[in-house]
Amino acid sequence: MEVIVRVGDREERVRIRRVEGASPGATHEVTVGERTYAIDAAELAGGGVWSLLLAGQQHEVAVRVRSEGVYEVGSLGRTTAVEVLDPLAYLVQTSRAGKGARRVERVTAYMPGRVVAVLAAVGDEVAAGQGIVVLEAMKMQNEILAEHAGILKAILVQPGQAVEGGDPLFEME
Amino acid sequence: MPDPVQRKRLRKVLIANRGEIAVRILRGLHEMGIAGVAVYSAADRESLAVRLADEAYLIGPAPSRESYLKAEALVELAVRVGADGIHPGYGFLSENAHFALLCREAGVTFIGPSPEAIGSMGSKVESRRLMMAAGVPVVPGGKDPLPDLAAAAAAAEAIGYPVMLKAASGGGGKGMRMIPAAAELASAYRSARSEAAASFGDDAVYMEKLLVDPRHVEIQILGDLHGRVVSLGERECSLQRRHQKVVEEAPSVAVTPELRRRMGEAAVAAARAVGYSNAGTVEFLLAKDGSFYFLEMNTRLQVEHPVTELVTGIDLVRAQVRIAEGEPLGPEVDDVGPRGHAIEVRLYAEDPFHRFTPSPGRIERLRLPEGPGVRNDFGVYEGAEVTIHYDPMLGKLIVWAADREKALERLARALSELQVVGIKTNVPLFEALLADPDFRSGNLDIGLLDRKLAAGDLVPPERTRLDDLPFLAAALAHFERSQRTHTGVPGTSRRSQWGEAARREAVSGGGAWK
Numbered sequence: 001m002e003v004i005v006r007v008g009d010r011e012e013r014v015r016i017r018r019v020e021g022a023s024p025g026a027t028h029e030v031t032v033g034e035r036t037y038a039i040d041a042a043e044l045a046g047g048g049v050w051s052l053l054l055a056g057q058q059h060e061v062a063v064r065v066r067s068e069g070v071y072e073v074g075s076l077g078r079t080t081a082v083e084v085l086d087p088l089a090y091l092v093q094t095s096r097a098g099k100g101a102r103r104v105e106r107v108t109a110y111m112p113g114r115v116v117a118v119l120a121a122v123g124d125e126v127a128a129g130q131g132i133v134v135l136e137a138m139k140m141q142n143e144i145l146a147e148h149a150g151i152l153k154a155i156l157v158q159p160g161q162a163v164e165g166g167d168p169l170f171e172m173e
Numbered sequence: 174m175p176d177p178v179q180r181k182r183l184r185k186v187l188i189a190n191r192g193e194i195a196v197r198i199l200r201g202l203h204e205m206g207i208a209g210v211a212v213y214s215a216a217d218r219e220s221l222a223v224r225l226a227d228e229a230y231l232i233g234p235a236p237s238r239e240s241y242l243k244a245e246a247l248v249e250l251a252v253r254v255g256a257d258g259i260h261p262g263y264g265f266l267s268e269n270a271h272f273a274l275l276c277r278e279a280g281v282t283f284i285g286p287s288p289e290a291i292g293s294m295g296s297k298v299e300s301r302r303l304m305m306a307a308g309v310p311v312v313p314g315g316k317d318p319l320p321d322l323a324a325a326a327a328a329a330e331a332i333g334y335p336v337m338l339k340a341a342s343g344g345g346g347k348g349m350r351m352i353p354a355a356a357e358l359a360s361a362y363r364s365a366r367s368e369a370a371a372s373f374g375d376d377a378v379y380m381e382k383l384l385v386d387p388r389h390v391e392i393q394i395l396g397d398l399h400g401r402v403v404s405l406g407e408r409e410c411s412l413q414r415r416h417q418k419v420v421e422e423a424p425s426v427a428v429t430p431e432l433r434r435r436m437g438e439a440a441v442a443a444a445r446a447v448g449y450s451n452a453g454t455v456e457f458l459l460a461k462d463g464s465f466y467f468l469e470m471n472t473r474l475q476v477e478h479p480v481t482e483l484v485t486g487i488d489l490v491r492a493q494v495r496i497a498e499g500e501p502l503g504p505e506v507d508d509v510g511p512r513g514h515a516i517e518v519r520l521y522a523e524d525p526f527h528r529f530t531p532s533p534g535r536i537e538r539l540r541l542p543e544g545p546g547v548r549n550d551f552g553v554y555e556g557a558e559v560t561i562h563y564d565p566m567l568g569k570l571i572v573w574a575a576d577r578e579k580a581l582e583r584l585a586r587a588l589s590e591l592q593v594v595g596i597k598t599n600v601p602l603f604e605a606l607l608a609d610p611d612f613r614s615g616n617l618d619i620g621l622l623d624r625k626l627a628a629g630d631l632v633p634p635e636r637t638r639l640d641d642l643p644f645l646a647a648a649l650a651h652f653e654r655s656q657r658t659h660t661g662v663p664g665t666s667r668r669s670q671w672g673e674a675a676r677r678e679a680v681s682g683g684g685a686w687k
Contacts, residue, residue, distance in 0.1 A: 012644055028652075035641060039645065039649070041649050049594070050646060050649065052649075054639070057639070059638065060592075064537060064594055065654075071647045075637075075643070076589070076636045076637070077589075077591070077601060077636070080643045082644070082646075110530075110532075110533065111561040129527070137561060142531070
């Protein structure tokens, strides 16, 4: 299988196949860019947690599916969002958005609450970590932040509006 | 002379709380052969406390004010199910004198101090007055407005520089001035009053001693119903984020045996001044020069009680129950140490990289650290849902070791074993602290954590061993998912190779099991 894997701003072409007896214990061969790894991969604990042996080095990772092709990889207490695209889907995405492979990200409310303020306007260029909407719940106010830098494409709520968990708040490009 | 205190063994105790402390109390009750009754809101039906309880009853919908805070309903329930005691835990109704009174009137033993003691310590004005009368040092100063510069000068002389002026009618730093010495008093006094007038319409200001970068050091006390009150030593709780404790330890590196003795005596005097019984904590501010001042008393068991348990060997929940049953404190509380060093970190479902936003959700994987000197006081389990209705504390990780340096090493090891998938946690904050020279040396004060966070000085050490790891892991998971979707069976992984061999064995009838 060949896929494009994206972590933040870094994109790599990744090839992966099962192997048997290629090197002792290896179950898969994975090539990331120019680098090829023989990996002994064991999925543990009913799924979602992997022990990966690479030339004797042991790495434990948790892989969680967020949505189709979007994963959260947890390792040593850190989680990283990773996108996996098949080459055709990747081509479609990059050609549609023009140069720079922009995509629309919809941010939803993580808990029910009330929108108390909108801190930016449609069309604004926002920085990663910038507060976009202020949500109040359980007497606490929390700023909902833009994960990455980009353009604020749409604001889907207004001050005073009550939202449920999962309701869309804004869209970024 | 016969002892007037009745001894009454408790048979069934209702826990008026939830989460990790409800679990803690249940464990204590079960060790004493006492039945534990859990109460749960609609959001807590599947909680660990309910799963471990002997009996459990629904007390209302998720919001606390409709469930865990319903004092009358809780006491009525206790009576109805035959509970002869109620343990209030911490937070919720634990420091509610009215609740303690309802218990008393219903004939249910409240496992804590009397309603009168709760009331006295619940009022800042009242408790300060009682402390001064008892000779317990309090932060010098007073809330009486200073009518003119002469009054201010006299107050400053009495208190001793440095001092602080504060507005009587408001906060937020308005009308507040720090005055290091007499030369600055006049101009500070004038500007403080005019700023207070402009901000609050009232120019009255009062004066307190300014403690520079004090530590928060608290003393655990136990008092029985026979008049005996003892100190079990201190806890260092200076690491706070916006006044919320994040890391606690015992003992404090700043407390010598002599200071421990003096603070212990002050804490006992404070407890006696209000006729205190059961477990309680007297909080002090410890200044750099070794002087200490009463802050407030918490008339309940505290979140951080485990560090005291580990360095003294005293089970505080057990002690609370026995005291409530009328047992006198015994020789086990004499000469309690501290022995070794304990550190506790509070694990929260929040994202430290995004201003500590709460991170509710389902805990898909949970691996808690184990092994020597590791204690986990958690209220959640793998598969549990962390909701937004309550404080997002998952639990506490506590380590004990022979000294502070070893405790820090053990904490680092334990944190590296901890695995939480599905929600974000504040673990990176602790990793950053373990790499911080001030935390490692114990050079703490109550503003330290906020200052370091504001300055961006706390950075978790980079622990990546392999930059390509996220790429490898996601690609593998993606590939295997697609393989299983297509073929419906796991492929040639090692597990299935073993499975293949076993199946062949079974079919052929061979093998060792003849």
